[in-house]
């Protein structure tokens with residue numbers, strides 16, 4: 266079994282689950298900062314999930330827009346959130362009974378990883394819910410080796426339909442979940458494929474790596490070619506988009522990727538620098554040198570992957586980059602109403618949020634280089650690139 270990008274998500278998620286039980290986090294520090302752009306008729310919305318990272322942002326937008334929200338989950342993750350909302354407790358694996366006979370205009374399924382469970386919830390709700398909105402992922406595509414991947418690109422195939430190994434087959438499982446939703450809710454479903462989701466409340470450590478590293482200052486290792494493209498989406502932009510789609514009863518499949526125009530790794534790093542006060546200089550270390558030193562994209566240098574089909578990822582990682590990495594099409598989503606806040610806003614808000622969470626962050630397993638390894642690599646790089654060899 267080869268771990269996928271999902272493993273790197275899960276690695277953090279394990280700690281995250283433990284933290285989930287009582288950290289102060291999100292409610293007091295985060296809000297959707299978008300101006301109201303959308304007209305709304307009040308909807309009754311059921312979340313299957315809703316209390317982790319992306320769910321709360323969606324819940325807040327839904328409430329701000331005047332919709333009536335019900336949460337269904339096990340009551341394990343951030344149970345203190347939204348005390349005034351209706352909360353239905355249950356495990357989606359065999360424990361959906363509490364939803365029987367209840368009616369909603371729409372369901373937002375943020376917690377579906379296994380086709381069997383997504384099918385169960387869709388089947389149970391098909392006669393009492395109008396629209397099923399399923400949160401998938403761009404990892405559900407067969408490959409990142411295509412430039413400008415649009416929503417019709419080939420999807421990953423689950424070779425063993427019985428597998429429930431989310432760590433190894435995250436993308437193919439999500440692709441199959443999508444198929445289940447479409448089959449049970451024909452012409453009544455919406456599928457969202459986000460790329461890497463960032464923003465306040467995100468306890469994985471990818472954007473946070475760059476934020477805190479640049480905030481510390483000094484010489485920072487900047488990976489690859491400054492023009493290498495990257496894509497992220499602010500969870501709050503995703504939330505605005507999702508609620509907008511429900512308000513407009515928009516169906517179909519959408520890549521939720523940002524930002525609006527292409528973002529290079531250098532624009533990203535300099536964008537973060539712009540919101541800090543640190544004295545800093547970037548040293549660009551090329552991809553070949555990094556791979557020779559066994560410094561890998563994503564695991565060691567988060568959110569970056571050189572746009573090449575043959576570039577090695579961390580050992581054992583099955584899904585990775587490709588020529589199309591960072592170049593997934595957002596055209597359809599923009600035409601359906603996806604809007605983006607500036608990178609500076611995402612970076613500043615996430616850094617501010619990070620300071621409320623930094624104590625826990627210190628002790629956790631995380632992605633990104635340690636300062637010691639970064640210094641070693643920089644020293645080796647400089648040694649090979651001495652201008653004068655006296």
Ligand SMILES: NC(=O)c1ccc[n+]([C@@H]2O[C@H](COP(=O)([O-])OP(=O)(O)OC[C@H]3O[C@@H](n4cnc5c(N)ncnc54)[C@H](OP(=O)(O)O)[C@@H]3O)[C@@H](O)[C@H]2O)c1
Nearest residue numbers: 314315316317318319320338339340341342357375376462
């Ligand atoms: N993070 C990224 O970069 C990224 C990128 C692309 C796609 N995605 C997608 O984003 C979604 C995850 O976002 P999130 O975790 O932040 O969502 P969330 O809705 O904020 O949190 C997950 C929710 O699911 C509930 N849940 C978990 N297991 C459950 C079960 N067996 N039965 C009932 N409820 C359950 C949790 O509550 P309890 O624990 O209390 O049950 C929690 O409320 C996934 O669909 C993932 O594929 C993420």
